[in-house]
Amino acid sequence: GENVEQHPSTLSVQEGDSAVIKCTYSDSASNYFPWYKQELGKGPQLIIDIRSNVGEKKDQRIAVTLNKTAKHFSLHITETQPEDSAVYFCAASKTGGGNKLTFGTGTQLKVEL
Amino acid sequence: DVKVTQSSRYLVKRTGEKVFLECVQDMDHENMFWYRQDPGLGLRLIYFSYDVKMKEKGDIPEGYSVSREKKERFSLILESASTNQTSMYLCASSPVKGADGGNTIYFGEGSWLTVV
Numbered sequence: 437g438e439n440v441e442q443h444p445s446t447l448s449v450q451e452g453d454s455a456v457i458k459c460t461y462s463d464s465a466s467n468y469f470p471w472y473k474q475e476l477g478k479g480p481q482l483i484i485d486i487r488s489n490v491g492e493k494k495d496q497r498i499a500v501t502l503n504k505t506a507k508h509f510s511l512h513i514t515e516t517q518p519e520d521s522a523v524y525f526c527a528a529s530k531t532g533g534g535n536k537l538t539f540g541t542g543t544q545l546k547v548e549l
Numbered sequence: 550d551v552k553v554t555q556s557s558r559y560l561v562k563r564t565g566e567k568v569f570l571e572c573v574q575d576m577d578h579e580n581m582f583w584y585r586q587d588p589g590l591g592l593r594l595i596y597f598s599y600d601v602k603m604k605e606k607g608d609i610p611e612g613y614s615v616s617r618e619k620k621e622r623f624s625l626i627l628e629s630a631s632t633n634q635t636s637m638y639l640c641a642s643s644p645v646k647g648a649d650g651g652n653t654i655y656f657g658e659g660s661w662l663t664v665v
Contacts, residue, residue, distance in 0.1 A: 479553075479658045480592070485653065539592040541591040
């Protein structure tokens with residue numbers, strides 16, 4: 437089955453700096469890669485996703501890049517703000533997989549003032 | 550907005566008890582999921598269902614069962630709770646295919662279960 441590895445497990449940045457979280461996946465058939473943000477005491481919420489026919493996608497301060505050859509994808513957050521502090525999860529799934537997502541182990545992002 | 554509601558946010562149960570975790574979604578989604586979240590392990594799939602009365606095992610089904618009698622409701626059952634089942638449990642739902650072809654799934658707020 438699919439295996440998703442995520443790094444780093446914790447990340448601390450100064451407000452205004454950029455943050456990058458990286459994930460690798462094992463199943464070359466995976467074609468959908470979402471990123472979820474989980475705030476304390478809440479369930480994960482989708483923040484951005486990318487499909488295998490696209491190399492990069494941006495939404496305001498967040499962007500995701502995908503390298504299919506290397507089987508890795510990354511989340512980039514620019515101009516970080518304190519409200520970006522949360523746990524971020526990457527995930528992967530494939531068509532016909534019943535919408536089952538395999539998640540990474542999460543990154544605790546802390547944005548310091 | 551999609552709403553996935555987990556009726557119990559915090560539960561404390563004794564070892565050996567039968568535990569029911571209930572989940573309801575209001576978007577007529579075909580797929581529903583139960584995940585378990587533990588520190589350092591991320592989210593792991595316990596069971597999922599793609600239709601009423603249909604279920605499939607996920608990655609860690611041992612010690613759990615599920616029930617889906619109605620499309621909007623998906624229940625997770627711990628037949629005999631054990632201390633190693635102390636965890637946060639997340640229910641989720643998704644359409645078969647998203648409006649833009651994606652597989653977006655929507656999570657509930659989670660149920661914190663402590664087994665003593």
